[in-house]
Amino acid sequence: MHVRSNSGGGPAEKSRLSPPPVAREARPSPLGEPHVASATLTTRQRGILEVFQKANGPLTPQEVWELGRADLPGVGLATVYRAIRKLVETGQLRQVEIADSLPRYECAAKPHHHHFRCVQCGRIVEIPKCPPRLDDLVPRGFKLLDHSIILYGLCDQCMAASA
Ligand SMILES: [Zn+2]
Numbered sequence: 001m002h003v004r005s006n007s008g009g010g011p012a013e014k015s016r017l018s019p020p021p022v023a024r025e026a027r028p029s030p031l032g033e034p035h036v037a038s039a040t041l042t043t044r045q046r047g048i049l050e051v052f053q054k055a056n057g058p059l060t061p062q063e064v065w066e067l068g069r070a071d072l073p074g075v076g077l078a079t080v081y082r083a084i085r086k087l088v089e090t091g092q093l094r095q096v097e098i099a100d101s102l103p104r105y106e107c108a109a110k111p112h113h114h115h116f117r118c119v120q121c122g123r124i125v126e127i128p129k130c131p132p133r134l135d136d137l138v139p140r141g142f143k144l145l146d147h148s149i150i151l152y153g154l155c156d157q158c159m160a161a162s163a
């Protein structure tokens, strides 16, 4: 007896208009037990999540693999891809969309921040600060709801290499 869902097999299609609802706070956990999703992660998936938690910018799967190699012996790039997919499904990672960049991911729990992209090496680093007085830029009669800022330039490593 085959019962198939009508969702097909392609999780790659992502709706930009309807982000997944975040209902974590709606279900208080009186015993302080860990979030259900993290409890179902394998040791490797937790290790890969830790690489993201230590990073100071969104990472490509390749970068995760390179950064995690020492702590995650025997983990191949395919495992990293699978783990990232799983961590996006469980809401622990989110995709960061930056033009001219490979798909990158960061911890979904990160507070509001912005990014600096090195135009030479492609590295993307987090900027924790937010510029003041953005309201001054908003056209008259408009209402500002959200913003995202990407600065472009040369990173410290590329600056040092060219010095
Ligand atoms: Zn650079």
Ligand SMILES: [Zn+2]
Pocket (backbone or CB within 6 Å): 112, 113, 114, 129, 130, 131, 147
């Ligand atoms: Zn901001």
